[in-house]
Amino acid sequence: MGLPIEFEFNPFSTASRAARAENAGRIGEALRLYVKAGQYERVLRCLSEALPDWPVRSSLVAAARELLALEESSAIARAAGVPETITNRLAQEAQTAGDALWRSADRVAASAAQKIGSTRLQQGLKREDEALARLRRSIQAAREGLAELTLSGEGGMDLETEDMRLRQLAQTTRELTEVLDESATY
DSSP: OOOOOOOOSOTTSHHHHHHHHHHTTOHHHHHHHHHHTTOHHHHHHHHHHHSOSSHHHHHHHHHHHHHHHHHHHHHHHHHTTOOHHHHHHHHHHHHHHHHHHHHHHHHHHHHHHTTOOOHHHHHHHHHHHHHHHHHHHHHHHHHHHHHHHHHHOSOHHHHHHHHHHHHHHHHHHHHHHHHHHHHTTO
């Protein structure tokens, strides 16, 4: 039956550029552009289709799903009156986490394209998988805190709790980046 054909009305749109990047195997670039275009389902589909069926793929999809939900929650919270300082900081942390996720996806796709495995590759993938699982949990905690903050309004204790969760998100993003940087030295 074949693959469905997708028509783009504007070949210069962000979504079209994302699709071209995906087709060219530039997965990280495609993911960034899909997010920018607000095409979250295509982000998840790209991850599922472009990456091999390795455990790290499941972790990347789960972390991306949480991250995209966090971005949507941030807009909802802002509209509900959560202070802009919190939602802006959250958006900044989400962007940094997204950059690390898309970088990870790009590297996994490139490694898989080589169709070879080694003990060191498996060890690196395991470390990356563990870092992604921690990042997913941190993103989820930030979402939970944002929901609590949205319900309570501008409560002092909730602001402190959300600040702590945002710091934790920043820390786990740094940990993933360190794993990615460490793997780059192989």
